[in-house]
Amino acid sequence: MNHIELGREGERIAVKLLKKKNHTILHENFRYRRGEVDIISTHQNQLIATEVKTRETAAFGAPFSAVSRSKQRQIISVMSAFIEQSQRTEEVRFDVISIVLGKQKTEIEHIESAFYPLV
Numbered sequence: 001m002n003h004i005e006l007g008r009e010g011e012r013i014a015v016k017l018l019k020k021k022n023h024t025i026l027h028e029n030f031r032y033r034r035g036e037v038d039i040i041s042t043h044q045n046q047l048i049a050t051e052v053k054t055r056e057t058a059a060f061g062a063p064f065s066a067v068s069r070s071k072q073r074q075i076i077s078v079m080s081a082f083i084e085q086s087q088r089t090e091e092v093r094f095d096v097i098s099i100v101l102g103k104q105k106t107e108i109e110h111i112e113s114a115f116y117p118l119v
Contacts, residue, residue, distance in 0.1 A: 001056070006101065010054025011038055014097040017108060023048065027082070035078040047090040049079045051114075054099040064098035064111055072115045092117075 001009070015025060023041035030037045039050040051071070053063035072094070079092060096114040100107040 001101075006054050006056065007052075009101065010097075010099045011052050013054075013099055013106070013108065014039060014050065014052040017097065017110060018043075018050065021110075026086075030078065030082055032078045032081040035074040037075055037078050037082065040079075040082060042090065045090055046093050047079075047083070047088050048093045048095055049075055049082075050095045050097055051075055052097045052099065054101060056101055058100050058107075062098055062109070063100060064096045064109065064114065067096050067114065076117045 011028065015028065018025065018039065018041055021043070023043040025039065025041050026047075027040040028038070030040055037049045038052045039048075041048045041050065051067055053066050055063045075094060079094075082088070083092070093113055094115050094117075096111045098109040098111065
């Protein structure tokens with residue numbers, strides 16, 4: 001599986017997980033300028049931006065460790081554009097879903113409030 005297929009599979013798994021947790025999916029792969037938010041959903045009066053990181057192995061660390069400060073800034077910027085365009089007023093939360101698609105077993109970790117906007 002190439003990295004694009006791996007990413008798509010991870011996002012499919014993440015959407016399924018969020019729906020199971022009663023999130024309402026508003027948008028997948030929302031793009032603005034050079035950035036993207038993988039999944040935008042609502043849950044319990046919160047607007048949630050979810051970054052999905054998928055790997056085939058955790059040999060080089062957990063997938064969530066790839067969400068650098070620069071990636072966080074990019075996600076925050078794209079979410080700001082989404083909020084402005086859609087005129088949403090909910091409190092915003094930034095989550096990360098970390099997925100390891102192993103040959104024997106799939107490991108999924110949903111990190112709620114994984115990071116906060118820099119003020």
